[in-house]
Amino acid sequence: MINGIMNIYKEAGFTSHDVVAKLRGIVGQRKIGHTGTLDPDAVGVLPVCFGTATKLCDMMIDKSKEYEVCMRLGVTTDTQDMSGTVLCENEVTADEVAVISAIMSFVGGYEQIPPMYSALKVDGKRLYELARQGKEIERQPRHVDIPQIRIMKVSIPFAHFTVECSKGTYIRALCADIGERLGCGAAMETLKRTRVGNFKIEDAVTLSGVARLMETGDCEKYIITPDRIFMEYEGVVVKPEAERALLNGNKLFFEQIDLEHNKFFHDGDMIRVYNGKREFKAIYTFVKKENSFKPYKMFL
Numbered sequence: 001m002i003n004g005i006m007n008i009y010k011e012a013g014f015t016s017h018d019v020v021a022k023l024r025g026i027v028g029q030r031k032i033g034h035t036g037t038l039d040p041d042a043v044g045v046l047p048v049c050f051g052t053a054t055k056l057c058d059m060m061i062d063k064s065k066e067y068e069v070c071m072r073l074g075v076t077t078d079t080q081d082m083s084g085t086v087l088c089e090n091e092v093t094a095d096e097v098a099v100i101s102a103i104m105s106f107v108g109g110y111e112q113i114p115p116m117y118s119a120l121k122v123d124g125k126r127l128y129e130l131a132r133q134g135k136e137i138e139r140q141p142r143h144v145d146i147p148q149i150r151i152m153k154v155s156i157p158f159a160h161f162t163v164e165c166s167k168g169t170y171i172r173a174l175c176a177d178i179g180e181r182l183g184c185g186a187a188m189e190t191l192k193r194t195r196v197g198n199f200k201i202e203d204a205v206t207l208s209g210v211a212r213l214m215e216t217g218d219c220e221k222y223i224i225t226p227d228r229i230f231m232e233y234e235g236v237v238v239k240p241e242a243e244r245a246l247l248n249g250n251k252l253f254f255e256q257i258d259l260e261h262n263k264f265f266h267d268g269d270m271i272r273v274y275n276g277k278r279e280f281k282a283i284y285t286f287v288k289k290e291n292s293f294k295p296y297k298m299f300l
Contacts, residue, residue: 063197
């Protein structure tokens with residue numbers, strides 16, 4: 001069984017669930033999960049977790065992301081991208097300077113209303129399911145962080161730019177909001193995800209590429225072990241007398257571990273925990289009031 005993460009290049013026409021289904025057939029393994037949906041028409045980085053690494057899926061969703069975007073001005077659609085039904089078209093009166101100013105005004109972040117065509121759940125139903133039934137419900141705005149936007153090219157009615165953003169940011173909604181600010185409307189034309197955390201597009205492998213790697217027996221070379229995702233955390237090795245405590249998912253105290261570096265821990269700080277054979281077994285978190293570490297994710 002494969003245990004780890006693979007950087008998959010999702011091609012257009014596939015949903016994230018399609019990618020997982022196809023990988024199950026390619027590698028002959030059921031326990032596979034993706035780390036956050038990409039629209040079917042979007043392409044780019046989709047980290048996929050295998051085996052015990054599926055426990056990382058929710059943590060991977062929290063990673064920052066980067067996208068290359070093409071936005072079309074002067075058009076509004078029901079899905080906020082060009083795959084949807086056009087609701088209205090308007091003349092674009094803004095010049096290049098005004099368009100760039102409007103785009104850059106979103107740097108830093110803002111309160112974004114999630115699209116109806118999204119996978120968010122309300123009362124147990126996905127928003128896109130309600131949208132397909134012709135229903136629209138009120139959505140609460142959510143703060144999204146946008147540390148950086150870089151303008152690549154503006155050729156009205158199109159604008160090309162890159163966005164670095166936090167989890168939960170909808171680029172379709174960002175495009176629509178830019179269009180609203182300009183007074184002409186806008187929709188996302190194309191989207192490429194170029195980075196998720198430390199996973200970069202230049203290292204991503206297509207589904208056909210994975211199939212070839214399985215045939216040649218080289219697939220393991222492209223599997224990233226779970227602990228490599230958390231290298232910013234302090235690494236510790238449990239002492240022999242604490243091996244059982246680790247295997248049972250018990251708390252660990254300072255006298256039970258060997259630290260890679262001397263470090264002062266703040267409440268909530270994470271550590272990578274290895275057994276005596278230097279095998280990665282868990283992520284623990286520091287509890288200051290108890291002066292101990294408790295399990296956060298186990299990889300036994």
